[in-house]
Amino acid sequence: EAAAEEFKRTEQFVRIAEDIADLPYAWGRYDLLCLPPSFPYGGMENPCLTFVTPTLLAGDGSLANVVAHEISHSWTGNLVTNETWSHFWLNEGWTMWLMRKIMAGIEESEGRNxxxxxxxxxxxxxxxxxxxxxxxxxxxxxxxxxxxxxxxxxxxxxxxxxxxxxxxxxxxxxxxxxxxxxxxxxxxxxxxxxxxxxxxxxxxxxxxxxxxxxxxxxxxxxxxxxxxxxxxxxxxxxxxxxxxRSLAEESEVLAASWLEYDEAWGAKAPDADLTSWTTDQKTWFLDVLLSKTEERSRPLSVNTISALKRTYSFHETRNAEVLNRFLLLAIASGDESVLPVATRFVTSQGRMKYVRPLYRALRDSGPEGAKLARETFLSK
Incomplete structure (x- = not known):
């Protein structure tokens, strides 16, 4: 039931793709199978039956673009296929192009940007x-x-x-x-x-x-x-x-405010309300923080991570895209309080997109983090 609700726009994705391609869906039936959490990918575009990971079940449909991606493969990948894996980009590059057109079509149909x-x-x-x-x-x-x-x-x-x-x-x-x-x-x-x-x-x-x-x-x-x-x-x-950048600017401005707060000890933490923000705006906010801290070669302070937790509760979200990015920031900062969240996340699902970067982050965070990464991996 959760998957049916999360992916309720599936037929709309197919219809928009048909309009863009000017070519009907060729495979007859289209079904989705939500696999166990150990499934290592976001999705797999088998003709007629797409496999998806339960990490897409955010509760608000905000990660369903992965389904749009797998549907796009019905044209770019399954209907037209790379001749050898040397040319894999023809499957995936075209599919990203078509997926973004589909999702922009959804936004336009609902009066958004x-x-x-x-x-x-x-x-x-x-x-x-x-x-x-x-x-x-x-x-x-x-x-x-x-x-x-x-x-x-x-x-x-x-x-x-x-x-x-x-x-x-x-x-x-x-x-x-x-x-x-x-x-x-x-x-x-x-x-x-x-x-x-x-x-x-x-x-x-x-x-x-x-x-x-x-x-x-x-x-x-x-x-x-x-x-x-x-x-x-x-x-x-x-x-x-x-x-x-019309939707990115607000995320970038808020990220700059949090970086200023991180530099100025004793300043008041930003408290912008993110209730109306999309998942993409939240992830871009966190991406900007990740990029800027990497550029300056210094992570956010534990104090700043704590303020982010108090303000936005990112460490408690069920949205895997948001949680993954926040954990990368928090682990780099040395915030030991997020380690149980991180180990639970990497052991409760097997999606490579999340598991690999988090294990690397633990390994690179210092001797204790590296030890925890090894013990967690070997225990599973």
Whole structure:
């Protein structure tokens, strides 16, 4: 019952995706199966039956974008599939692009800020990509991977998802949203029920925009550096895109206030009311704190973490995205009072997105944290 309520927009996600793709859902029935907490991923896009993690059950539907992501795979991944895993970004980059279009469509249909949502979610993705490129530098940060005998999980990251999305977003910004949407639909028609490589994608893009009716839009992408995007290491060329920040600004302002409080001993803690904030605004607030404390090479003080707990009760939330970020901040600060929360979280679910960063945070927090991480891991 909890899953049915949480994912009640599923049919709406499918309908919006069909409108964007201009292509009906091809797989007949669509079902969701909420798996036990040990399931290591957010979701898995099996045709007809998506698997999802119970960590999405936040109680307010705010994490259902993962379902929109898996539904998007019905077109980008299942209908059109990467030919080999070297081109995995074609599955995941396109799926992030389509998912964000679906969720922006939901926001628009309910009278909210669709552009702001798209920008905020994309900013969060850029932060995730930046973190993973720092963690997996070199060849693992390329879009087109060279497969070898290594363990795929050792290099599993957001690179194919978010670097892939940003390649598509960059092309979309160059040729224009309307022209790119038409290209997307043509791409699906050309490769449906088949496979595609990065070279095949590039060739189709260049051929499509060389047609007389598309040439004017395509001329705007003539300087696109395909080699740097597909084979270059590190973050995407050209730096951070100019995503819409209209929903991000309030989070950034509040984060700046808390950083000032952290620097000024004895000051009054900010007390902005977050009741009306979306999950994305809360996670971006915490992401900004994580980024800024990393930039200054000093975590928040235990006093500041305590004030955040008193003000917002982040350590008690059932929203896994918010809790994960807050625990990363609190562990780095040396707040021992959150360690029971952290160990309970890493042992009550197995989603790699949360478990791995938290174990690393415990390991890096000092000898006692490293000992706790080892003992907790070995006990389970």
């Amino acid at each position: 669709a552009a702001g949502y798209h920008g905020l979610d994309s900013l969060g993705g850029w932060k995730h990509l930046s973190d993973d490129v720092a963690l997996f530098p070199g060849a693992a940060s390329r879009l087109v991977l060279e497969l070898d005998d290594g363990d795929p999980d050792d290099a599993y990251s957001s690179v194919p998802y978010e670097k892939g999305f940003n390649l598509l977003h960059a092309l979309e910004q160059l040729v224009g949203e309307e022209a790119f949407l038409k290209f997307f639909r043509a791409y699906l028609q050309k490769f449906k029920y088949g496979t595609v490589t990065s070279g095949g994608f590039k060739t189709m893009f260049l051929d499509y925009f060389a047609m007389p009716e598309h040439r004017e839009a395509g001329a705007k992408a003539e300087g696109f550096d395909w080699d740097a995007w597909l084979h270059g290491e590190g973050m995407p060329p050209g730096g951070a895109p100019g995503f819409d």
